[in-house]
Each structure stands twice: as C-alpha cells, then as structure tokens.
Amino acid sequence: MGRVVLVTGAATPLGAETARRLVDDAAVARVVAVDVVPPAADLGGARFVRADLRNPVMAELLGVEGVDTVLHLTVAEPPARAGSSRGERNVIGTMQLLAACQRAAGVRSLVLSSSTGVYGASPRDPAVFTEDTVARQLPRTGYAKDCAENEGYLRGFARRRPDVAITVLRCADLLGAGVDGPLARYLRLPVVPTVLGFDPRLQVLHPDDAAAALARATVNDLEGTYNLAGDGAVTLSQLVRRLGRPSLPVPRGVGLLGQAMRRVAGAALPADEAALLTYGRVVDTTALKERFGLAPRWSTPAAVADFGSFIGSGLLDPECVQRVERALGATVGAACAATATGPRPTGGG
Amino acid sequence: MADADVIPIGTRGRPGRGSRTTSPSRASRLLAPRPRGPSKRAAAGAGREQTARTRPDASVPEDVDDVVEQAAAELGEEASPGGAAPDPIARALAFLRRRLTGDYEIDEIGFDAELTSSVLMPLLRPLAEKWFRIEVRGLSRVPAEGGALLVANHSGTVPMDALMTSLVLHDRAGRYLRALGADLVFTLPFVSELARKAGATLACAEDAERMLGDGELVGVWPEGFKGVGKPFAERYQLRRFGRGGFVSAAIRTGVPIVPCSIVGAEEIYPLIGDIPALARLLKVPYLPLTPLFPWLGPLGLVPLPSKWVIEFGEPIRTDAWRDGAADDPMLVLNVTDQVRETIQQTLYTLLMHRKHVFF
Numbered sequence: 001m002g003r004v005v006l007v008t009g010a011a012t013p014l015g016a017e018t019a020r021r022l023v024d025d026a027a028v029a030r031v032v033a034v035d036v037v038p039p040a041a042d043l044g045g046a047r048f049v050r051a052d053l054r055n056p057v058m059a060e061l062l063g064v065e066g067v068d069t070v071l072h073l074t075v076a077e078p079p080a081r082a083g084s085s086r087g088e089r090n091v092i093g094t095m096q097l098l099a100a101c102q103r104a105a106g107v108r109s110l111v112l113s114s115s116t117g118v119y120g121a122s123p124r125d126p127a128v129f130t131e132d133t134v135a136r137q138l139p140r141t142g143y144a145k146d147c148a149e150n151e152g153y154l155r156g157f158a159r160r161r162p163d164v165a166i167t168v169l170r171c172a173d174l175l176g177a178g179v180d181g182p183l184a185r186y187l188r189l190p191v192v193p194t195v196l197g198f199d200p201r202l203q204v205l206h207p208d209d210a211a212a213a214l215a216r217a218t219v220n221d222l223e224g225t226y227n228l229a230g231d232g233a234v235t236l237s238q239l240v241r242r243l244g245r246p247s248l249p250v251p252r253g254v255g256l257l258g259q260a261m262r263r264v265a266g267a268a269l270p271a272d273e274a275a276l277l278t279y280g281r282v283v284d285t286t287a288l289k290e291r292f293g294l295a296p297r298w299s300t301p302a303a304v305a306d307f308g309s310f311i312g313s314g315l316l317d318p319e320c321v322q323r324v325e326r327a328l329g330a331t332v333g334a335a336c337a338a339t340a341t342g343p344r345p346t347g348g349g
Numbered sequence: 350m351a352d353a354d355v356i357p358i359g360t361r362g363r364p365g366r367g368s369r370t371t372s373p374s375r376a377s378r379l380l381a382p383r384p385r386g387p388s389k390r391a392a393a394g395a396g397r398e399q400t401a402r403t404r405p406d407a408s409v410p411e412d413v414d415d416v417v418e419q420a421a422a423e424l425g426e427e428a429s430p431g432g433a434a435p436d437p438i439a440r441a442l443a444f445l446r447r448r449l450t451g452d453y454e455i456d457e458i459g460f461d462a463e464l465t466s467s468v469l470m471p472l473l474r475p476l477a478e479k480w481f482r483i484e485v486r487g488l489s490r491v492p493a494e495g496g497a498l499l500v501a502n503h504s505g506t507v508p509m510d511a512l513m514t515s516l517v518l519h520d521r522a523g524r525y526l527r528a529l530g531a532d533l534v535f536t537l538p539f540v541s542e543l544a545r546k547a548g549a550t551l552a553c554a555e556d557a558e559r560m561l562g563d564g565e566l567v568g569v570w571p572e573g574f575k576g577v578g579k580p581f582a583e584r585y586q587l588r589r590f591g592r593g594g595f596v597s598a599a600i601r602t603g604v605p606i607v608p609c610s611i612v613g614a615e616e617i618y619p620l621i622g623d624i625p626a627l628a629r630l631l632k633v634p635y636l637p638l639t640p641l642f643p644w645l646g647p648l649g650l651v652p653l654p655s656k657w658v659i660e661f662g663e664p665i666r667t668d669a670w671r672d673g674a675a676d677d678p679m680l681v682l683n684v685t686d687q688v689r690e691t692i693q694q695t696l697y698t699l700l701m702h703r704k705h706v707f708f
Contacts, residue, residue: 123532123535123536123541123551124532124535124551125551126550126551126553126555126556126559127457127458127459127550127551127555127556127559128457128458128555128556128559130555133555195538196538197537197538197539197540197541197542198538198541198542199459199542199545199546201455201457201458201459201545232454232457233455233456233457233459234451234455235455235459235461235546237451238451238453238455239451240451241448241449241450241451242450242451242452244450252538279535280459282457282458316449316450318450318452321446321449321450322446322450325442325443325445325446328442329438329439329442332438333438336438
C-alpha cells in the first residue's frame with residue numbers, strides 16, 4: 001500500500017514536475033494535486049483538484065482522498081486573485097492547510113518547501129548559513145517573510161501533532177533552463193543594475209535538483225530542516241558576466257536600484273531581494289548531503305551555465321570578447337615583432 | 350628607542366618573547382615536520398605537490414609556463430613563435446578576458462585567489478618592500494600547511510598591518526591569510542567587496558571555525574577598532590583581547606595559535622586627535638586627525654615611511670587539550686592572556702632593539 005500524496009502549488013512548474021516524479025515513484029499510490037489555477041504543464045497521472053487552500057473544502061479533501069503525506073509548496077509568485085495579497089494567499093493558505101491537517105488523523109508526514117531567504121542577508125551574518133543559524137535580520141517583506149511565517153506556523157503544528165514527520169526544505173533561488181522567477185527576470189535585463197560597491201555571493205538551485213529533493217522528502221520520512229542549494233557560489237558580477245551581460249552599478253540608499261529595475265524592464269524585484277543583492281547569502285548543504293542523502297547534481301556555476309544557454313548571450317558575448325582578445329594579441333604581437341626589441345610592457349600577471 | 354618599561358618574565362620554554370632567533374624552535378618543528386630550504390622562496394617552491402589553494406607561491410610562479418601555454422593555445426596561430434604576442438601581454442589579455450566573462454572561481458566565503466594573487470598583492474608589494482621595508486622574523490614558526498590561527502596586534506589608524514601581514518605570508522610563506530574583520534568592514538561599500546575577494550570574512554565563531562576546519566591560515570586582530578584607533582601616546586600598549594572567542598575557535602578545531610607582533614605600524618598615521626561628532630555622523634568608530642591629515646588634503650593620506658618588523662612567535666598548540674576545553678572559560682581566558690602577554694613582551698623587546706622609527 002503506497003502513499004497518498006497531496007501536492008499544493010501544483011500549477012507552478014516546480015510543483016508539476018514534482019507531482020510527475022511522485023506519480024512515477026513506486027512508493028506512491030496516488031497523487032492529488034491542488035492549485036487555484038489549472039496547471040500549465042502536464043501532471044502525469046496525478047489527479048488535479050482546483051481549489052483554494054483557504055477554502056474549507058481542503059479538510060474534506062484530506063479525509064475523502066485518504067491523504068497521508070502532504071507536500072506544501074510556498075509559492076514565490078502565486079497567481080493574482082482579486083482582493084488578496086501574495087502574503088495573504090501564502091500565509092493564510094498555509095494556516096488553513098495546517099489546521100485541516102491537524103484534524104486529519106490520517107496525515108503521517110508533511111513536507112514544506114521554504115526558502116533560504118528566511119536567513120535574511122546582512123553584513124553581520126556569518127558567511128555561510130547552517131540550518132541552525134539564527135537570522136540577525138529577519139526578512140520583513142515579500143516571499144522570504146511568507147516562508148519565515150510559514151515555518152513558524154509549522155513549528156506550532158509540530159507541537160500539536162508530534163506524530164507527524166515534518167521536513168522543511170529551504171531552497172535557494174531557482175535558476176536553470178526554463179526558469180522564470182524574480183531572479184531570472186532580473187538577470188534577463190539587457191543591462192543588469194547592481195549595488196555600487198558591493199558584490200554579493202549568490203547560490204542558486206537548479207529546478208531538477210529542487211524537484212528531486214522534494215520528491216525524495218515526500219516518499220522518505222527524513223525529518224528535519226535542510227538547506228538546498230547548488231554547490232559553490234558565484235558573485236553577482238561574475239554571474240552577470242557569465243551570462244554575457246553588462247552590469248550597471250547604482251549607488252545604494254536612494255532606492256535607485258529598485259526603481260531602475262522596475263522602470264527599465266518592469267522586472268519587479270521584491271524588496272527582500274535588495275538585501276540579498278547587497279550582502280549576498282551562501283548556505284551550508286552538509287546536512288542535505290549527509291543526513292538527507294542527496295547531493296545536488298547541478299552546482300551553482302553549472303545551473304548558471306544552463307540558464308545562460310537557455311536565455312542566450314547578451315551584449316557582452318564571451319565569444320565576442322575572445323575575438324577582441326585575439327585581435328588585440330595579434331596587433332600587439334605584430335607591433336612588437338616589428339620593433340624587434342620593443343620595450344617590455346607591463347603585464348597584468 | 351625604548352618606548353616602555355620592559356618587565357622581564359621567564360618563559361620556561363613556553364611561547365617566545367621576541368627571541369630574535371631565526372632557526373625554528375622545537376614547538377614549530379613539531380608542527381611543521383618537513384625540511385626547509387635555506388631560502389623561504391625555495392622552500393615555498395619545493396612544496397609543489399601541495400594544493401594551489403593553500404600554497405599560492407607553489408602554484409603561481411611554477412605554473413606560469415602552463416598559463417602561458419594555455420594563453421598561447423587560446424590565442425591560436427597568432428601565438429606561434431614567429432609573430433608571437435609577448436607573454437606578459439598574452440597573459441594580461443587572457444586575464445582581462447577571464448575577468449570580463451566571469452571565467453574564474455570563488456569559494457563560498459567569496460575568496461578570489463586569482464584576483465588576490467595577480468592584482469591585490471602586486472599593488473601592496475611596493476608599499477611593503479620599498480616604503481615600509483618590512484623585516485620578517487620567525488617565519489618558520491608559521492605552519493607551512495594546515496589550519497592555524499594567527500593572532501596579531503592592531504594599530505595604525507588604518508588597518509594597514511593586516512594587509513601587510515597578508516602580503517608577507519603570501520610572498521614569503523606561500524600562504525593566503527584569511528582575515529577575520531569587524532562587521533563595519535562588511536557594511537562599507539567597496540571595502541566589503543574587496544575584503545571578501547581577498548578572503549576575509551566576518552569575525553564570528555562560525556566563520557572562524559569553518560575556515561580553520563578547512564585548513565586555512567586565519568588571521569585575527571582581537572583588539573579590533575580599539576587597537577587601530579588608539580591615540581599615538583598609547584602606542585604599542587595592547588588593548589583588551591576581546592572575550593577570547595578566537596581561542597575557543599582554535600581549541601575547537603585543534604589548530605595552533607601563532608602570536609604575531611608588528612612594530613612600525615603605529616607610526617604610519619600617528620593619531621593625535623579624533624572628531625567624535627563627525628565620526629558618529631559618518632557611522633565610523635573614529636575620525637582620525639594625524640599630523641598630516643586632513644591638513645594636507647589627499648597628501649595627508651600618504652603613510653609615514655616607518656621601518657616595520659613583523660615577528661611570528663612560538664605557536665601554542667591546542668590539540669592536546671581534552672574535549673570540551675573550548676567551553677572552559679577559565680582555560681580560554683588564561684590562553685587569551687598568555688597570547689596577549691606574549692605579543693606585548695615581544696613588542697617591548699623589538700622596540701628596545703629598534704634603533705630608529707624610520708630606519
């Protein structure tokens with residue numbers, strides 16, 4: 001008898017991919033996918049229920065379907081609905097879902113996808129966050145705040161239902177082929193505005209690894225909280241250049257960064273991302289590898305390269321740079337050959 | 350010039366008090382059980398099998414041929430012996446291209462070894478060699494590999510001593526010094542960016558233990574801003590050494606503590622005054638007034654060319670203590686005091702033998 005899994009946020013690409021993986025998993029008998037909008041992607045053999053988590057029908061659904069495992073995705077950009085903010089949809093939805101789960105005796109395990117954004121980003125933080133690092137500066141806005149609040153409600157749920165196995169996966173920002181999120185849209189700008197005088201370290205997560213980890217957490221009761229990010233790190237300037245795009249450093253403190261981004265291409269960069277793009281954030285994934293038993297297949301640079309080949313090079317094409325280098329090398333070489341004993345130039349090495 | 354009273358304290362074989370010896374002591378031989386050549390450069394070069402990460406000199410000068418070959422290969426036919434671009438140009442162009450296309454590696458702390466070795470260190474080198482004429486003593490006491498915690502006095506209004514110690518260790522011991530800095534460093538624009546790329550990180554237990562555990566040579570200046578910004582009249586008098594957090598980190602990771610005494614840095618910008626109101630306004634710990642700054646404008650930013658001596662003391666081993674020693678506050682405070690006393694006594698000895706501030 002396999003598990004009966006409820007997947008929320010199934011209309012998102014990550015939710016759909018995870019649902020497909022779960023359908024194929026031998027340990028899973030049935031997958032019930034829930035979201036407020038119909039999924040754009042194929043859900044495989046999953047049964048789709050169009051419902052709002054804030055609707056009392058969720059409690060009935062859990063009982064009727066005999067759900068024993070809940071995979072709850074905190075969605076970065078839930079579809080807009082009239083009369084409710086993103087935070088309301090995420091946080092109130094989670095509250096309602098947890099309330100329903102608390103009543104449902106059949107629920108045995110619960111997996112929450114959260115974000116490494118819960119650590120915040122500040123100059124007073126250690127360079128690398130472990131799961132038990134306490135954030136010096138709690139996220140006050142946006143998706144990261146939703147995640148922090150969701151984790152708080154989940155801790156309350158864990159106290160009231162100690163029999164339920166609880167796993168929290170704190171995912172880094174998704175980046176890879178086909179990803180469309182706030183970070184991806186920001187990096188697609190023809191000229192990427194950055195904060196002058198700061199070069200944050202960033203980590204990203206490839207959607208394949210995210211889906212694999214969520215599926216693994218759902219079918220194995222691996223209780224605990226785990227950071228999830230591609231190995232290694234890149235600085236923002238390095239990331240932008242690897243994508244073949246020029247960056248434009250903008251002075252901080254005048255709100256120019258956010259304004260520039262909103263105006264230049266309508267890419268609304270959430271306020272909590274501004275701290276990230278100033279101070280950066282890198283997480284420790286030792287627990288993921290050792291206790292959770294999953295090593296991300298895509299390192300951060302590999303995920304960046306995958307995203308780069310997906311969106312194509314920008315104004316600062318690496319091949320173009322190499323051509324210029326060759327031309328310069330040839331010109332200087334010829335000039336030096338002409339003046340057989342030319343003065344020894346000062347090198348950069 | 351004798352700046353202070355020297356209080357003789359017996360060492361009983363414990364970590365050194367400015368012994369001025371150049372041969373390695375027993376304690377340091379035990380820590381670094383490998384033969385050292387007559388010249389430090391040669392010794393650094395000998396360790397070719399070691400990883401490039403911990404041995405910059407071992408990789409940089411010896412792999413130059415590889416780099417050139419690689420650069421030449423990338424340049425294609427143009428780099429053939431006939432009309433070849435000169436090596437430094439090819440290398441500089443290849444370096445620029447890597448920078449422009451993001452084709453380099455950083456570690457998770459943000460350390461950019463290529464930038465540090467090829468840009469930051471060469472910028473500091475003339476200052477160290479021509480301006481401050483740094484004399485280094487006891488370099489053999491710095492472990493050639495593996496984790497170690499370097500603890501030094503801090504002075505000079507601008508933390509130039511940290512930069513110079515990094516350069517000395519990079520050039521003469523073939524090691525990158527991973528500095529632990531105050532949070533102000535990571536708040537300031539440009540400074541924070543450069544600090545991270547040069548391998549520094551926030552002075553906190555998590556980062557210190559992470560880097561020591563990874564086998565890095567970590568540098569800490571426990572006096573912090575109280576040491577850097579002390580008045581000129583109180584030069585070479587060590588401030589409080591924090592709360593001993595650095596000792597706990599060393600004990601937890603079992604790495605030796607290497608005391609380091611720096612003479613000469615106090616005189617580069619003699620701090621004769623401070624404007625606290627303006628400092629508060631600018632959110633910096635102090636706003637220095639020196640004999641030249643701000644009276645001479647930008648010219649006042651030129652440091653005085655004092656003669657520097659950097660002496661590395663006997664390493665203090667921490668791996669022999671029992672488990673849980675790091676949580677014994679008495680032991681931690683005692684070791685903190687011991688390190689502080691060692692550095693203070695070495696400073697006094699070095700000052701006694703110093704003939705002149707500038708020569």
